[in-house]
Amino acid sequence: MAKRHNDNMPISDILKEFVESNKLQAGLDKVDVREAWNKMMGNGVNNYTTDVQLDRDTLYVALSSSVLREELSYGKQKIVDMLNESIGKNVIKKLVLR
Template sequence: MAYKKPYSPENSRKSDIVPLKDGITALLRAYRLQGKLNEVTVVASWEKIMGKAVALKTQQIYVSNNKLFVRLSSAPLKHELVMAKTKVLANINAEVGEDVIKEVVFL
C-alpha cells in the first residue's frame, strides 16, 4: 500500500507563488496587450478626466495609432478644447500613468 506523504512546508511551491498584480503584468507584457489596455483605459476615463459637461457633449471617442479622436457636438467647446490641447493631452496621460496618447484630434 502506498501512503501519501504528509504536507510539509518544505515541499510546498512557495517559490512559485507570485502576487496577482505581478502575474497580470507579466501576462500583459507577454501578449503585448498593455498598450491596448491603456487605450481602453483612456476611453473609459474620458468623463473622469474631462468632467461631466464635456462628456455630455462628446458624441464619439476612440484611439488609433496613439492618437485620441474625439467627436464633439458643440463647436464652441471644440474650439475651447483645441486651444487647451496640450493640457488635455497631459491630463489624459497623467490619468493612465504613461504616455499612451501622442496627439488629440477634435472632430
C-alpha cells in the same frame, strides 16, 4: 504561462506577464484613455462627446458641439498632459478634436 519563476509571484506580476505575452496592452490603453477622458472632463463635456478613440498615439475625440470643440482646441496640450498623467504613462502624443 511559459515562464514561471516561483509559486509565490504576486498576482500583479502574473497579470502583467499575461498582458505582455498576449499583446493586450494596446487594448487596455484604449479603455484607460476612454475612462480617463470621462472622469477628467466631467458631465459638461461628456454630454457632447460622441466618440473617443485611441489610434496608436493619437486620441480622436468626436464632439457634437462646434463651440465646445473650438474651446477645447485652445488647451489641447494641457488635455493630453492631464490624460497621460491620469493614466500613469505617456500613451497620447496628439489630440484631434472632430
